[in-house]
Amino acid sequence: MKLFDLAKEGIEIKQQVPLSKYTFTKTGGPAEYLAFPQNQTELQKLVGAANADQIPLTVIGNASNLIIRDGGIDGLVIILTKMDKITVEDQTVTAQAGARIIDTAFMAANHGLSGMEFAAGIPGSVGGAVFMNAGAYGGETCEAVASVTVMSAKGEFKTYTNEEMAFSYRHSLVQETDDIVLSATFELKKGQKSEILAQMNYLNALRQYKQPLEYPSCGSVFKRPAGHFVGPMIIKAGLQGKQIGGAQDSTKHAGFIVNKGGATATDYLDLIHLIQEKIKEEFGLDLETEVRIIGKPND
Known part of the structure; x- marks a missing residue:
């Protein structure tokens, strides 16, 4: 693989790294290959190698507004946090x-x-x-x-x-x-x-007063529908505090889903889908996620 030829140039490629180490939810499966380029030259070489090897390429930043499914991500994942000038x-x-x-x-x-x-x-x-x-x-x-x-x-x-x-x-x-x-x-x-x-x-x-910063989360989960606020709708639907596995709709801010301990990405997604179904049933609205959801489900 041309990807691993980059090791000779000092570009480290890690294998099967749990992405839960980097996501703000502390959930997510492994990256097949993972790299942290130090600069644009290294990034360009990594992209070129991925293209040459014909493997999928995923680029992420601080992973704060991201849910990575429990099956992880195939191919090369590039995290840009070392390019921070x-x-x-x-x-x-x-x-x-x-x-x-x-x-x-x-x-x-x-x-x-x-x-x-x-x-x-x-x-x-x-x-x-x-x-x-x-x-x-x-x-x-x-x-x-x-x-x-x-x-x-x-x-x-x-x-x-x-x-x-x-x-x-x-x-x-x-x-x-x-x-x-x-x-x-x-x-x-x-x-x-x-x-x-x-x-x-x-x-x-x-x-700090309004948001549940004491727990891992991906921030505000849903986009705001025109003329509505998501948190109050979730409260009216009786879902604030609802928990699936380790994922809970926050008791402090209903627009957030927090990891109360041991949550999986599947827990997060199941709770998101439940909220979407209930809001559709109660208010006739289709809630879109603001959080970006990538990766593959568990086999």
Whole structure:
């Protein structure tokens, strides 16, 4: 396999690694092959080797808004968290895909740049935030993005403008392509560092008060249907606190599903499907998942 030729170049390829070690839910089956590229050159070589070996390729970031099924993922899984450089120039901040969006927001704040306060508590990576157009407390990633640099499945580089990214609610262009987000540049405004940090600290305190951060979870599970809030519907349907295996609909915030101990991805998915069925029955609405679900079921 050409994939393992990369070991001669210092690129480590691990085999049969449980992805539960990396997901925020602490669930998920193994990756057949797993690599953590240090830079774009290593990433390009890994993508090229996967193409040459004709094996499936899956790229993930901080795995905070992700459920990986218990059967794991065939082929090569690339986790980008070691590609985490953040730079500031004038009123722009450029962050590699593996950088945490939280760290990017605080870097901006510490340089007196405003526009990313909403991201103070979002645990995902910059690549994941761009991919999902992540948002919180009235702000969305698309409002700050100036451009996004990607690599195609063939290893070619391209930069998209904000308009070309076709952002919408929890959506971006790269959900429809094989492009891998490499970095994003954020265009921000000058502000008072103390005021920016105060707002970010306030939002984080609010998050700690409202969200079940004491347990592993994938964050908000469902997209918000127009004109409705998911949490209150789940409560009215009598499902808050409902538990399947180790997965529980949170008693603190009904829009979250937490791992109370020993949960499997199947527990999560069974509870998600139960909630979807009950909400459809009670309210006539089809709840879509915000969390990304990938991988294969257990054999």
